[in-house]
Amino acid sequence: MSIVTKELTFYYGRKAAVNGLDLNITNGFNVLLGPNGAGKSTLFSMLTGLYQAASGYIKINGYDYKHDKSNIMQSMGVVFQQSTLDLDLSVEQNLTYYAALHGISSSQALDNISEILTQLQLTTRLDDKVRSLNGGHRRRVEIARALIHQPKVLLLDEATVGLDIDSRKMITEYVGKLSQELGICVLWATHLIDEISAEDQLIIIDEGKIQAQGISGELCNKHNVADVYQLYRSLTANAELT
Numbered sequence: 001m002s003i004v005t006k007e008l009t010f011y012y013g014r015k016a017a018v019n020g021l022d023l024n025i026t027n028g029f030n031v032l033l034g035p036n037g038a039g040k041s042t043l044f045s046m047l048t049g050l051y052q053a054a055s056g057y058i059k060i061n062g063y064d065y066k067h068d069k070s071n072i073m074q075s076m077g078v079v080f081q082q083s084t085l086d087l088d089l090s091v092e093q094n095l096t097y098y099a100a101l102h103g104i105s106s107s108q109a110l111d112n113i114s115e116i117l118t119q120l121q122l123t124t125r126l127d128d129k130v131r132s133l134n135g136g137h138r139r140r141v142e143i144a145r146a147l148i149h150q151p152k153v154l155l156l157d158e159a160t161v162g163l164d165i166d167s168r169k170m171i172t173e174y175v176g177k178l179s180q181e182l183g184i185c186v187l188w189a190t191h192l193i194d195e196i197s198a199e200d201q202l203i204i205i206d207e208g209k210i211q212a213q214g215i216s217g218e219l220c221n222k223h224n225v226a227d228v229y230q231l232y233r234s235l236t237a238n239a240e241l242t
Contacts, residue, residue, distance in 0.1 A: 002026045002185060003047065003153060008056035010042055010208075017042040019208035021056070025187060029176040030201040031216075032189040033232065039208040040189040041081065044157045047187075048078055061152055074102070077146030081158040083138055087131040091122060091141050094130060095148060102149040113144050119174065120144055136167030143175065153185045154178075160195065168195065176200070193228045202228070204235055211235040 008021040018039045034040050045051040047058060049065055049072070057064060063071045085094050092110070099109030110117070117123045120140040130138060139159060146154060156175065160168040172188075172195045179186040188195070196202060198217030203210060212219050212235055216228060225231045 002059075002061065003187060004059045006056050008043075008046065008058065009054045010046060010051055011054050012042075017208050018046065018053075021205075021208070021210060023203070023210070023213075025185060025201070025203075027179070027183055027185050028201055029179040029186050029188065030203065031196050032187055032203045032205060033191070033193070033196065033228070034189075034205040035191050038191075038205045040191075040205060041157055042208075043205070044078075044080075044155055044189060047155060048076070049073070074149065075152045077149070077151035077154045079139070079142045079146050079154075079156040079159045081161060083142065085130045085138060085141060085145075088129060090127050090129055091133070092126040094141060095126075095145050098145050099148050104149060109148050112150055113148050116144050116147055116178075134167075135163050136171070139163065139167070139171055143171070147178075147182075151184065153187070155187050155189075157189045158191070159188070160190070160192070168192070193232070196228050204232060206236040 003023060003025040005021050005023040008018055009016060010018040021043065032040055032043070042051065046053055047060070049069060060072045061075050063075070065072060089097070096106040096109050099106065104112070120143065122137070122140055122144060125133065125137065130141065133141070160171055163171070175186060175188065196216055200216045202212070202214065202216040202219060204212045212231070214222070220227060220231050223231055223234050225234055
């Protein structure tokens with residue numbers, strides 16, 4: 001399972017938001033790190049088919065959008081930065097409605113993610129309306145929903161923005177563990193360096209370009225810096241990261 005891009009470019013007017021991006025991302029927990037405006041969300045919009053590249057191409061699990069969009073959609077789960085849950089439906093209704101869009105019955109949908117619901121502590125919240133959940137639990141529902149059709153690629157765009165420290169830690173660690181257990185390719189976009197461990201596959205993006213890619217700890221050693229923040233500062237002029 002993989003995400004491959006070649007010379008990928010996208011413009012807002014005359015400004016290149018994504019500029020000749022070459023990626024080759026395989027199974028495991030892959031972190032896309034960069035400040036706001038670096039091109040992360042634009043890249044995600046292209047990977048999910050919302051934006052069309054000005055040039056270059058994308059292949060996901062060997063499929064390309066020109067010929068195999070339906071196969072790509074079936075093999076991909078997405079958690080967007082902005083919540084897309086229906087607040088007035090219950091947790092179970094949100095899950096089963098999404099499953100129906102993939103042709104999955106309600107009973108099969110819950111079977112597909114029964115263990116995930118347990119691990120995310122959602123089994124007792126299935127009848128609760130999403131409106132009654134806090135931000136952390138809503139994110140857990142979105143993660144469970146994104147996995148309901150058993151995708152091979154999971155994209156998460158700033159999935160922990162606005163959450164408290166404990167919720168961020170729980171969700172980050174869980175998704176990292178899940179990538180190993182399910183053998184799937186996870187791309188996690190963030191601007192928060194405390195969400196990155198030394199073992200994570202790290203991609204640093206700035207001004208629409210890849211500045212570095214590799215195992216986080218090895219990149220720090222290669223560039224002779226003590227941590228990811230110093231690594232980022234050595235490769236870019238941006239001090240926005242926290």
